[in-house]
Amino acid sequence: MDWQNKKMAFPVSSAFRFTFKPDRLTFGVMAPFKGYWGGIPDISDFDVLAELIDESGLATIWVRDIPSFDPKFGDGGQILDPTSALGNLCVVTKHVALGCAGYIAPLRHPIYLAKEAASIDLLSHQRFLFGLATGDRPTEYTALNLDYEDRGKRFAESWRVIQEILKKDFPNEKTTYYGNLQGNIDFLPKPASPIPMLVIGQARQSISWIANHADAWIWHGVTPSETRKIVNQLDQMNQTGFWCPFGCAYFVKFQSDETAPLEQHRNVLVGGSHALVDYFRSQEEAGLSHALINLEITDGRSPESALDAFLDQVVAKFV
Numbered sequence: 001m002d003w004q005n006k007k008m009a010f011p012v013s014s015a016f017r018f019t020f021k022p023d024r025l026t027f028g029v030m031a032p033f034k035g036y037w038g039g040i041p042d043i044s045d046f047d048v049l050a051e052l053i054d055e056s057g058l059a060t061i062w063v064r065d066i067p068s069f070d071p072k073f074g075d076g077g078q079i080l081d082p083t084s085a086l087g088n089l090c091v092v093t094k095h096v097a098l099g100c101a102g103y104i105a106p107l108r109h110p111i112y113l114a115k116e117a118a119s120i121d122l123l124s125h126q127r128f129l130f131g132l133a134t135g136d137r138p139t140e141y142t143a144l145n146l147d148y149e150d151r152g153k154r155f156a157e158s159w160r161v162i163q164e165i166l167k168k169d170f171p172n173e174k175t176t177y178y179g180n181l182q183g184n185i186d187f188l189p190k191p192a193s194p195i196p197m198l199v200i201g202q203a204r205q206s207i208s209w210i211a212n213h214a215d216a217w218i219w220h221g222v223t224p225s226e227t228r229k230i231v232n233q234l235d236q237m238n239q240t241g242f243w244c245p246f247g248c249a250y251f252v253k254f255q256s257d258e259t260a261p262l263e264q265h266r267n268v269l270v271g272g273s274h275a276l277v278d279y280f281r282s283q284e285e286a287g288l289s290h291a292l293i294n295l296e297i298t299d300g301r302s303p304e305s306a307l308d309a310f311l312d313q314v315v316a317k318f319v
Contacts, residue, residue: 009242010194015099015127016129016196019289020290022243028058028061028292029058029307031080041078049304054093059096060097060098061097063080067107089124090123098128099198102131103133111161114166115189117195118191119189126192126193132155155205156205161181166194170186171187199214207233207234211244216247218292220266221269223264228287230246231246232287250268250269254276254309255299259274262275277317
């Protein structure tokens with residue numbers, strides 16, 4: 001498919017340009033940059049690893065929005081609140097794009113989400129990718145006294161309200177879930193240029209909705225044949241005239257043996273660098289634009305050495 005003829009919605013957004021390139025696969029990493037399954041991670045090296053990544057050539061640093069620690073899910077993400085983590089990353093990084101994958105829109109009021117997004121984008125000099133999700137933990141909805149079953153409707157309404165706040169002065173908007181804006185107050189700061197908004201997961205929306213509302217879509221670990229189908233669907237259903245790139249998130253258990261064969265268990269990839277390069281090359285050929293990597297270190301290597309090896313043995317093959 002000839003993506004060179006696709007119109008780019010964000011020619012001035014460095015975050016979008018770093019992360020999504022026609023006909024080329026880019027890589028990003030998820031905080032805390034060394035995995036988090038099996039316990040709560042030590043984040044004392046958060047800044048050190050972020051600075052290493054900033055100089056590495058990786059496209060994007062991603063954070064997650066996990067309000068609580070549910071032992072049944074087994075992880076607390078990067079522990080830090082996503083907005084606080086992104087604010088810190090605005091200071092300790094200068095080059096890499098910064099993304100949230102993603103804010104749980106139904107659990108947060110769109111006024112605050114819009115203000116947080118505009119603030120991060122301003123402080124990062126337009127390096128922000130604003131991902132939104134519905135979340136997958138019913139316990140968080142129960143704790144906040146919110147209905148888990150209507151999260152898809154709340155997500156779509158939050159998306160609409162956020163866009164009104166970011167794009168319009170003194171917005172006037174009636175909502176079902178979030179109150180009413182009556183055109184008598186405004187919300188600052190306003191972004192210097194439009195902020196890319198991404199759907200993370202399917203957010204209980206149709207692919208057609210995603211194709212025509214999202215600036216990009218990141219799902220989790222699909223096979224190359226599934227990727228090709230999704231990329232074609234996004235292209236065929238899109239009526240905006242702008243390219244809606246597709247990315248995937250993976251847990252990668254990166255083996256020190258470069259010849260270790262690939263094993264895939266849903267969104268978990270286990271293998272050495274040769275097999276991983278072959279796999280991601282097939283994904284690139286299928287139209288995948290971005291691979292969001294949660295790098296799990298299982299063989300005793302330090303996070304720095306594992307990141308260096310992944311960059312040298314895998315990412316460098318796609319530059």
